[in-house]
Amino acid sequence: MQGKLIPFPNRKSQQKNQPLPPAIDYDRAEQEFIDLLETDDLDNKLIAHLVSGNEFERALSTALDAAYGKDSREESARRFLQRVLYRINRLKLFWYDDLQRYTNERSLYLTTIRDRIERAWQQWEMAQLNRESYQGINYQQAIRDRTSADVDPPASENNLYFRDRVTEAGYRRLVAIASLDGLVEASQLSRTLGGVANEVHSVLTRLLVEEYGAGRLGRKHSSYFTKMLEELGMDTAPEAYFDLVPWQVLAIINHSFLMTERKRYFLRYIGGLLYGELTVPAAFRYYKAAGERLGLSEEGMSYWTLHIKVDELHGRWMIEDVALPLIDLYPEDAWEIVLGYDQQRLMSDRAAEAITQSVREAEQVSH
Numbered sequence: 001m002q003g004k005l006i007p008f009p010n011r012k013s014q015q016k017n018q019p020l021p022p023a024i025d026y027d028r029a030e031q032e033f034i035d036l037l038e039t040d041d042l043d044n045k046l047i048a049h050l051v052s053g054n055e056f057e058r059a060l061s062t063a064l065d066a067a068y069g070k071d072s073r074e075e076s077a078r079r080f081l082q083r084v085l086y087r088i089n090r091l092k093l094f095w096y097d098d099l100q101r102y103t104n105e106r107s108l109y110l111t112t113i114r115d116r117i118e119r120a121w122q123q124w125e126m127a128q129l130n131r132e133s134y135q136g137i138n139y140q141q142a143i144r145d146r147t148s149a150d151v152d153p154p155a156s157e158n159n160l161y162f163r164d165r166v167t168e169a170g171y172r173r174l175v176a177i178a179s180l181d182g183l184v185e186a187s188q189l190s191r192t193l194g195g196v197a198n199e200v201h202s203v204l205t206r207l208l209v210e211e212y213g214a215g216r217l218g219r220k221h222s223s224y225f226t227k228m229l230e231e232l233g234m235d236t237a238p239e240a241y242f243d244l245v246p247w248q249v250l251a252i253i254n255h256s257f258l259m260t261e262r263k264r265y266f267l268r269y270i271g272g273l274l275y276g277e278l279t280v281p282a283a284f285r286y287y288k289a290a291g292e293r294l295g296l297s298e299e300g301m302s303y304w305t306l307h308i309k310v311d312e313l314h315g316r317w318m319i320e321d322v323a324l325p326l327i328d329l330y331p332e333d334a335w336e337i338v339l340g341y342d343q344q345r346l347m348s349d350r351a352a353e354a355i356t357q358s359v360r361e362a363e364q365v366s367h
Contacts, residue, residue: 026080029059033084042104060084064116068124075247081117082250088114089257093187095238118258121251128346134335139327142338143274147319150275150345152282158356163289169366170359171290172232176241177355181253182225182303183238186211188256192269200329203321207277207314224303231300246354252347259340267326267333271340274323275348278315281308283352 033056036042045051059080066077091105104110155163166174189208193201213219229236259269288304298305327334 024059024062026059026063026076029056030080030083032056034087037087037104037110038101040100040103042107043109046109060113060116064120068120078251079247081121082247082254085114085117085121085254086250089254092191092257092261093184118254121254122258125255125343125347129339129342131339134339137335137338139334139338140324143319143323143327143341146338146341146345147274147278147315150279151315155286158352159283159286161356162359163286163293166290166359167363167366168294170363171294172234173244173359173362174287174355175228175232175234176244177246177249177358179225179229179234179241180239180245180249183222183236185222185225188260189273191260192266200322200325203317207317210310210314221303221306224306228296228300228303231296244358246351246358248347248351248354252344252351255343255347265336265340267330267336268340268343270318270322270326271337271342272344274315274318274337275341275344277311277318279345279348280311281315284308284311 032053036051036053036056039045039051042051046053063074063077063080066072066074067081068078088110091102091110095101162174186208189204189211193205193208195201209215211221213221213223217223226236235241256269256272259265259272284304284307288301288308291301291304323337326337
């Protein structure tokens with residue numbers, strides 16, 4: 001055999017004869033992950049091979065590439081990943097439910113899964129923006145220009161659709177999707193308030209106190225959302241409509257968890273919070289107009305009405321008393337505030353399109 005050339009196998013014919021790997025069932029993989037979440041002493045049982053996450057691990061690896069790899073845009077993979085990430089992140093809040101649900105809240109395995117998803121996802125998100133374009137600009141002027149343009153923008157086609165044409169079925173879908181965040185509103189903000197007190201910290205604290213109704217449940221903003229659900233005869237339980245929520249909306253919630261958990265991202269979070277507080281009144285005016293056209297009571301629209309009123313003030317606080325002072329305090333890093341603002345706008349626009357699409361689909365089903 002010495003010196004004899006041995007031909008390589010015919011790779012094309014070999015590939016044809018090999019069975020294709022089984023398709024990924026993301027729903028089944030997510031259910032396996034839920035089972036792992038609720039497994040007592042998860043980390044030690046994984047080490048001892050008493051439980052297995054093989055199906056989930058295979059789905060996770062496939063989804064990361066399909067969702068955030070080069071030229072990848074698989075919607076089902078993004079949905080799967082954002083749902084998994086949300087299920088991990090929600091453990092950072094207390095839901096007044098079965099205490100056993102929190103048994104793995106400090107699991108190293110869950111931390112690894114979270115980090116893998118966030119790493120790929122955030123690289124993909126950052127690739128949507130040109131980081132170099134933020135260097136060397138006048139950050140205060142950049143914030144003023146952006147907020148001036150976004151505080152009351154011209155009505156979009158989607159805005160007019162909600163105001164003039166959305167049906168009750170579509171409106172109910174809108175409320176169902178919004179309930180995931182609306183019923184636990186401002187929870188991520190609460191995680192930024194520990195530490196040294198100063199003027200900026202005081203404004204953020206005041207913002208949270210107002211969102212939480214100064215400790216009175218009936219005035220907490222989420223309570224107004226509950227009233228809206230009750231008038232529509234809808235389920236008021238938190239996460240009741242989780243399966244209806246597009247991945248684009250979950251991404252905003254997960255992004256907020258990440259920005260508030262990492263103190264290094266504080267300035268990016270402030271930029272995003274500024275965009276949210278500033279732009280809510282303009283968007284909610286169209287939702288309120290839809291509710292009026294559909295015959296809802298004032299109480300049934302009180303969530304929209306409240307935010308149209310108070311978030312105008314909150315937006316001014318965020319500009320004058322938070323964002324601009326932080327630009328002065330962190331002149332070398334202030335570009336991150338502008339980046340956070342732009343990133344939140346990009347993600348919000350994406351979510352708004354997904355919500356509108358879901359609302360239209362709900363209307364088609366109802367006909």
